[in-house]
């Protein structure tokens with residue numbers, strides 16, 4: 001395959017040796033790629049700064065045929081999203097989103113729409129006041145892109161549209177009070193939260209940023225979405241620990 | 252597939268648990284040890300055990316030491332009104348080697364990392380706050396690495412230390428983004444310390 005140029009978002013970055021870094025990136029054309037950056041930890045390295053998580057970059061790689069490990073030749077920063085270094089809550093939320101992508105994305109799986117969505121989120125998060133609400137909207141879009149769009153039209157058991165009171169994690173949709181039964185897979189959902197959820201899902205990305213949530217709704221829905229993600233990804237998200245702590249400490 | 256004897260395999264897999272050591276490097280090290288004379292291997296094994304048995308963490312600054320308090324904390328010649336906060340003992344070593352700083356240290360024993368799930372509880376931050384509330388500390392210099400996790404740690408520290416009546420500053424000048432204190436030369440480190448910015 002040889003030399004390849006690709007846009008990318010850095011998902012994580014780790015020390016590989018005394019002088020090099022191993023980063024995982026999201027390339028719209030190639031899915032998740034591992035990239036070895038030789039000399040990135042060396043003094044005066046021109047690529048080091050571009051390899052920090054969340055950075056939107058143009059990469060030039062040497063890629064072997066059918067391999068998902070490339071060697072970095074050049075890295076040009078398009079946007080570093082430096083605001084994430086000044087706001088611990090926004091950083092924690094963006095980490096949650098990026099971690100979910102890192103876990104779900106397969107090597108070789110091209111996904112232009114998810115790439116666009118991720119960039120839109122990182123830009124929207126900079127300007128917004130209710131960063132939790134904003135993250136709720138974009139995590140819903142992320143779930144849809146992953147094929148886990150929640151079923152919100154009516155109770156997933158009986159079809160009722162009245163008295164919707166819970167979200168059923170395994171069934172991936174809402175259930176009414178009559179059908180709830182007793183299971184650990186139910187998450188309580190009040191009418192206001194249900195309405196916001198429905199509206200957010202029906203609204204395209206471009207306009208979703210205008211849907212306002214109360215603080216209580218933002219928090220409750222974020223919690224629900226984290227449970228949905230963890231349920232579908234079948235793993236605990238590491239960034240949730242940090243997020244919970246920051247939410248507690250920073251009112 | 253050809254595989255090595257279980258004894259060699261065990262050594263390789265133990266070596267691979269070390270940072271930055273992959274399978275290839277581990278194999279190379281294992282076969283180097285196999286060829287080396289027994290004395291050399293014994294010396295290495297003993298050095299590893301000594302570190303685990305004799306080295307403790309200073310109860311004041313959490314630096315690696317054989318005595319508690321460590322030689323730096325116990326030295327009356329040093330400036331006991333300034334604390335330089337670093338991620339790990341290697342950073343203390345780098346700054347000490349440069350011979351540009353005469354205050355005390357506080358070793359966090361890690362750095363905050365949302366993506367890796369490292370929270371303030373995992374670091375020696377409570378202990379730092381306790382040190383500042385009691386003693387005669389006037390200034391805290393934050394010397395975490397200039398990368399995302401290092402910046403996150405510095406931002407969090409500046410928030411929790413603000414209510415205390417100390418000057419808080421952060422080194423930075425000249426150390427490249429994504430770089431690491433360990434690999435910066437002494438001149439750059441000196442400039443970074445002198446050019447620290449108040450937070």
Ligand SMILES: [Zn+2]
Pocket residue numbers: 155156157158159160175176177178179
């Ligand atoms: Zn029903």
Ligand SMILES: [Zn+2]
Pocket residue numbers: 309310311312313314320321322323324325
């Ligand atoms: Zn000490």
